[in-house]
Amino acid sequence: MKNEVLRTVVVSTCFLAAFWISIFLLGPIQKYFLGDLPNYLSLLFLPHGVRLLAAWIYRAKSILYIFPGALLAHLSSNGLDAVIELPTLTTLVGSTVGIVGIFAVEAVSGTRINALTSMAQWKYLLIAGGIASLVNSILTSLIYGTDVIQGVGYLIGDISGQFFLMLILVFVFRIERRIS
């Protein structure tokens, strides 16, 4: 039980941090170049990487680990009153799509991604991220009642966000290796 709580805290904190970086740090840069985009649409949505990595490591349990972070992220940008509004459902969708993408890739490939010993794991994870993003974009667009173009925006943001988060981690571990 203690481990479950710890994992929830760690994964949710990572999600929340990635969300805040995407919205409050990268958001203004995006706004400068592209102007206002609706519903906090980020074209570099780093939390999608947290979703996929958590789902890759913790499988279906990742839903529970991500959800508190996703809910807090949503409330931090929409206010506490938003908890009773329909778009809050996007937090549940966002917490679930990671493992959906991984299950889809595993169903097609016939093997568990983390059972692969080749150099292919990270590519499979990116494909799973693409599928997860597609599901997320469709459902989020339905919940917000938005159009296809915005759905494509979510898709671009999720995929690029996952790739860049993994790239950032590559350099973090590289620096850590050099220091140690």
Add this chain to the structure above:
Amino acid sequence: MSSLKAISQLRVLLRDMECELGLSDLSDVERDLLSAAAEVSLTTGTLKTADLMAHQLTSSVPRASFFRALRVLDLKGYLISDTELGKGWYRLNPDLNM
């Protein structure tokens, strides 16, 4: 999955990504040798220079390049000389979690 195993898996995944994107600080020969070392180590539990030279990834590498790569991996801390087993024996650095 334990937290240590999770971090270990994540490190391997990101190292693979780093290599395939060409961001690695290792040359092709060094990378091949490291991959061979990881595989030989899994099979035999130890790393003998002769076994590494015979591996399919490194068997075609010129002898001088092989030993240069071996020295680089040793210097960069990927491999550690196993003084207990003697000269020509190595082990993977356990901190790399490969």
